[in-house]
Amino acid sequence: MSIILYELAGRDDFRFSPFAWRSKMALHHKGLDFESRSVKFSDRGPIEQSGQERMPVLLDGDTWVPDSWAIAEYLDATWPDRAPLFDNDAARAHARFINSWADIVLNAGVFGLIVHDILDHVDPDDVDFFRTTREARIGKPLTDTLVGREERVEKFRTSLQPLRLTLKAQKYLGGATVSYADYIIFGSLQWARCSSPFQVLAKDDAIATWFSTMLELFDGLGRKAPGYEV
Amino acid sequence: MSIILYELAGRDDFRFSPFAWRSKMALHHKGLDFESRSVKFSDRGPIEQSGQERMPVLLDGDTWVPDSWAIAEYLDATWPDRAPLFDNDAARAHARFINSWADIVLNAGVFGLIVHDILDHVDPDDVDFFRTTREARIGKPLTDTLVGREERVEKFRTSLQPLRLTLKAQKYLGGATVSYADYIIFGSLQWARCSSPFQVLAKDDAIATWFSTMLELFDGLGRKAPGYEV
Numbered sequence: 398m399s400i401i402l403y404e405l406a407g408r409d410d411f412r413f414s415p416f417a418w419r420s421k422m423a424l425h426h427k428g429l430d431f432e433s434r435s436v437k438f439s440d441r442g443p444i445e446q447s448g449q450e451r452m453p454v455l456l457d458g459d460t461w462v463p464d465s466w467a468i469a470e471y472l473d474a475t476w477p478d479r480a481p482l483f484d485n486d487a488a489r490a491h492a493r494f495i496n497s498w499a500d501i502v503l504n505a506g507v508f509g510l511i512v513h514d515i516l517d518h519v520d521p522d523d524v525d526f527f528r529t530t531r532e533a534r535i536g537k538p539l540t541d542t543l544v545g546r547e548e549r550v551e552k553f554r555t556s557l558q559p560l561r562l563t564l565k566a567q568k569y570l571g572g573a574t575v576s577y578a579d580y581i582i583f584g585s586l587q588w589a590r591c592s593s594p595f596q597v598l599a600k601d602d603a604i605a606t607w608f609s610t611m612l613e614l615f616d617g618l619g620r621k622a623p624g625y626e627v
Numbered sequence: 628m629s630i631i632l633y634e635l636a637g638r639d640d641f642r643f644s645p646f647a648w649r650s651k652m653a654l655h656h657k658g659l660d661f662e663s664r665s666v667k668f669s670d671r672g673p674i675e676q677s678g679q680e681r682m683p684v685l686l687d688g689d690t691w692v693p694d695s696w697a698i699a700e701y702l703d704a705t706w707p708d709r710a711p712l713f714d715n716d717a718a719r720a721h722a723r724f725i726n727s728w729a730d731i732v733l734n735a736g737v738f739g740l741i742v743h744d745i746l747d748h749v750d751p752d753d754v755d756f757f758r759t760t761r762e763a764r765i766g767k768p769l770t771d772t773l774v775g776r777e778e779r780v781e782k783f784r785t786s787l788q789p790l791r792l793t794l795k796a797q798k799y800l801g802g803a804t805v806s807y808a809d810y811i812i813f814g815s816l817q818w819a820r821c822s823s824p825f826q827v828l829a830k831d832d833a834i835a836t837w838f839s840t841m842l843e844l845f846d847g848l849g850r851k852a853p854g855y856e857v
Contacts, residue, residue, distance in 0.1 A: 487714035490793075490802030491721035497789035498728065559727035563720075572720030 399432065400424070401456040403444045406435030407519040411623055413591050415504060416465040417453040418584035418619075423469050423577060425615040427479045438523040465584075466496055469577050482577035492578045495570065498559075503585045506553040507597060510546055513539040514593035546595060553597065557604060564607045575614065583611045583619065591624040598627070629662065630654070631686040633674045636665030637749040641853055643821050645734060646695040647683040648814035648849075653699050653807060655845040657709045668753040695814075696726055699807050712807035722808045725800065728789075733815045736783040737827060740776055743769040744823035776825060783827065787834060794837045805844065813841045813849065821854040828857070 402424065404417035412418075412435070424431050436443050436452060447454045447461040455462040455471065462471045469482050470489070483489035512531055516539060519527045532539055560582065563570065570578035586608050589597045598605040608627065612619040632654065634647035642648075642665070654661050666673050666682060677684045677691040685692040685701065692701045699712050700719070713719035742761055746769060749757045762769055790812065793800065800808035816838050819827045828835040838857065842849040 484717035485714055486802045487804075487806055488717040488721055490797050490800060491718055491725060491808055493796055494728075494789060494793040494800060494808075495721060495724055497792040498724075501788050501792075558731050559724060562727040562731070563724045566723055567720050570720060570724060572716045574717075576717055576720075578721055578724075 399458070400429055402431050402433045403436050403447075403452055403454045403456065404433060405438065405452050407515075407523070408521060409518075409623065410435060411518045411591065413515060413518060413588055414452060415499075415507075415584035415588035418587045419465040419577075419580045420453045420455065420468045422580035422583060422614070422618070423465075423472055423482055425618060426482060426575070426577070426580070427472050427476055429472070429476065429479070437520045438526045439520070440522070466493070482580075484571075484576065488571075488576070492576070492581070495578045496581050499581045499585055502556055503560075503582065504588075506556055507585050507589050509535075509542060510550060510553060510595055510597055511589050511593035513542050514595065518592055550595075550597060554599065554602070561603050564603045568610075569607070575611075579611060583608070587612075587619055587622070587624070590619075590627050591622060594625045596627065629688070630659055632661050632663045632683055633666050633677075633686070634663060634683045635668065637745075637753070638751060639748075639853065640665060641748045641821065643745060643748060643818055644682060645729075645737075645814035645818040648817045649695040649807075649810045650683045650685065650698045651848070652810035652813060652844070653695075653702055653712055655848060656712060656805070656807070656810070657702050657706055659702070659706065659709070667750045668756045669750070670752070696723070712810075714801075714806065718801075718806070722806070722811070725808045726811050729811045729815055732786055733790075733812065734818075736786055737815050737819050739765075739772060740780060740783060740825055740827055741819050741823035743772050744825065748822055780825075780827060784829065784832070791833050794833045798840075799837070805841075809841060813838070817842075817849055817852070817854070820849075820857050821852060824855045826857065 402417070402420055404412060404420075405414045406412050421433065434443060441450065444452065444454050447456070447463060449461070449463040451463065453465060453468065455468045457475070462468050473482050483492060512535070516524060516527060528539060535542065567573070569575045570582060586597070598608065605627065632647070632650055634642060635644045636642050651663065664673060671680065674682065674684050677686070677693060679691070679693040681693065683695060683698065685698045687705070692698050703712050713722060742765070746754060746757060758769060765772065797803070799805045800812060816827070828838065835857070
């Protein structure tokens, strides 16, 4: 039985999706072997059979599992004897709040700071698609997002205060040990690290300290991925 | 062994503290008998022996426990055989994020919408103290916070989107069953309900539906407290 993770990828095998990072960390956490296959925005042929437009999509044997949250639940349900991503029902229920916060607050904040720089890394075939869809989303040219970043990043960092207070009080979102909630947040910051030289976190931020720890997990999986120094 | 909860109270025994509501719900969840004693801003004599300035403070026999989060941890540690507030370490660690989010995002949002109306409910001896300290905090007269509330409430409701998505996917923050994370959020919305006729939530909001359920817990403890219709 083979596991394949289909994820967005750019030029030079650059892997930028925050959601795919959640799933990759989750697969490593479960100790599962898997093959990661790259898909371009402009050619979603590889995932056509899944019936999905969006990635990541997991293919386990002949079972397609779309959506990073559903993938995490699937992994725990299918391999209950391996290290849990969610310690129990209450932890999973709480992690859903963290997932929602990351999707809405954290990802939107990161997006506004780094979206222009992603252009340098998407596949040449995807540049027009990426620029057109993202400019439609923000209603202005991507170059405009470079203006005032130094001021906007302060507001972004302030928006992370709930995360900061949590990580000042405990080593991981999961407490003493790492859990899926950590991978949720990690994905967003890894997206920034892989895409842009712009520093979304201050060096002395407790979140940056935690992120450095996260980069070393699984033999430095995150640190080895092509990206910028943080 | 008696348990006493000291909490801020206003005129007509009005109980407004979001943090005290967290602790009261937690005590009921544990099925513990306790006496609630009201304290005024202007006379903190009753909690002098605790060494604390802030409330709520719990007194269990001769043990003082300050701070709502610490009180929740204390209750679970001291009565481990009663219904847990935190299902396990991971759930508690995740709940800390929700606690931080509520303290920073939710409470600040509610405060900006209802702070003027709290004036109508604080003890007559506390009106000047409350007005002076709160005006210092916001840097303008409290009456200014009544201006543009209808527009600001839309921004507030948008800020609750992570909570809304979570409660659309599951009955409680705790999943299928209520847990301390629910009492955290409940405290903030009960603060609004007890203090102000202004509707911080739209009637058709999934958060409002959840809040109605929360008001009925423990024989309608929340609903019976003096407050406004929601």
